[in-house]
Every structure is written in structure tokens, then in C-alpha cells.
Amino acid sequence: MKQIPVYHIDAFTNVSFGGNPAGVIPNAEALTEEEMQKIANELNLPESAFLLPSSHPNADFKVKYFTPLEEINFCGHATIGLSWLLATKYNWLNKADQIVFETNVGLIPVTWIKENNQLMSVSMTQVTPKVEEIEINKDTLAQLVGIQSTDLDERYPIKLGYTGNRHLLVPVKTRRAIDLAEPQLKKLGSMNREHHISTTHLFTFDTNGEFDIYTRDFAPGIGIDEDPVTGAANGALAGYLVLEGILSNKEPHQLKIGQGHAIGRPGILYVTIGSKKNEPVIKVAGSAVITIEGKINI
Known part of the structure; x- marks a missing residue:
């Protein structure tokens, strides 16, 4: 029997039971992919991250991500949780200024944000953002996500975002319309699978000054009815805002994004939009809390 250390880490929060929970398995080199999937299913958290050795010359580790249903290419909140664990429990905070993960979509550098030598948050640089067109009937979409067609904000385009x-x-x-949304999860999941979409991400600038943006995220197509606080989706949203000209690409931006409040798991993401070689650079930062630690028997 193998005993594998396992952690339940709440990301994008500084209190237990807030933000987005992730499973983190820091010593996954002895596991098969089938075992990883079974562990992710057993933990039944939105995503679980498995840390592996990397052969990439510019990476410290390789990471694989699984929902309870399937492997996915990238997960933001699980990366935040994993990085927090390595910084605090595995002393990476004192070993290096950053850590670099090899993922299915490329290298993801993570840096530490400290005050008085104390870790305050971790910041991951996502891969270069992209946007794609999608042909979809707005009335049908509104019905699928459980809002009225009149709730859609016609000032901004419905697009596919990618990081x-x-x-x-x-x-x-x-925000009220987002909070009251009751999606048709089965139909939404089918639509997402048809278009190879990971999540459907609702966003609004109506926040009464509490945040810059407020969001909510549904992912039934990959086995997650609702993802509480999503680093990948909000990173893609930040890229979309610049690429679509909603925010100027001539200057950097700092965004405070709130998510998870509608389901009792409030979280905050701090997103920085910069540029390099005329392409947007998206950095998503947040804190985390190790809520549960133990071992899983294989």
C-alpha cells in the first residue's frame, strides 16, 4: 500500500472555508494518471494539482490538473494553492524568488509577494491570452446560464477567452442578476462540450465600488457545477478586456475581482495586466490557506 501526502487548500482567501478549494498532492511521482484521476474523484474538489519532476530545463516541477471527471490543461486556483504550500511548507519562500511550473499549456512562473519577510500572496504569470469569436444565440445563452436576455450587457461582446x-x-x-442566475447545468454542460469550452464565466462591472469586477463561473462540462473562485477564467477575462479594447493597452492595469460570494465561498483575486512585445501579460495573485492535511492510501 502506498501512502501519499495530500492537502486541501483554499485559494484566493485568507480564511479557511472561503475561496476555492483545491486538492494538492506534492509527491505524485509514484502515481499513474489513472490513480491521479481516482484521487481527484475521491477528493471531489473542483480541481486537484499533482506535482511531478520536470525534465524541462527552465522548470522546477511539472504539474498535472484533474477535475473529478477529467484531466484539464491548466487550473489557476490549484496553482495558487500549490505555490502557497511549496512556499510555506517546503521552504521555497527562502530558496528562490520564484518557482516555475511546466504545464500542458507551457511554463507558468510564480513569484512571492512579501511584506516584512512574510508571505502575503503568490502571483502567477499566465500564458499569453487570446480571444475567439463564437456564434451563439443570445436568448439561448441567457436561458442556459439562468438569467434574462435583458440582463446581458450589450456594451461588451460575448467571446471565448483563453489563458x-x-x-x-x-x-x-x-451583480444581482449574476447572483440570482440558475443555470440549466445539464444543457450548459452539453453546449460547453460541443464547443470545447471549459467554463462559462459571467462578469459585471456593477460592484458598488467593492471590486473592479464581479464574476461567477459554471463548468458542468468538465464535472464542476460551479467553480467558486477561478484564476484561469479571470485571467482570460483580463486578457479579453485589453484585446477587445475595453481597457487600454497603452498602460498597465490593476484589477480587484470578487467571486464566490453567491455560494458562500467569497474570494478575491488581484489581476495585473501589463505588456511585453505588444502582447498582454496577465498576472493573477492571491493568498491561500491550508485547511486540511493528511495522507491518502493507495
């Missing part, structure tokens, strides 16, 4: 996974970005007029 590792494809996210359907849906602009909504009010």
Missing part, C-alpha cells in the same frame, strides 16, 4: 483553457465570457449588467 490555457477556453472560457465563454458573458457580460451581465448587474
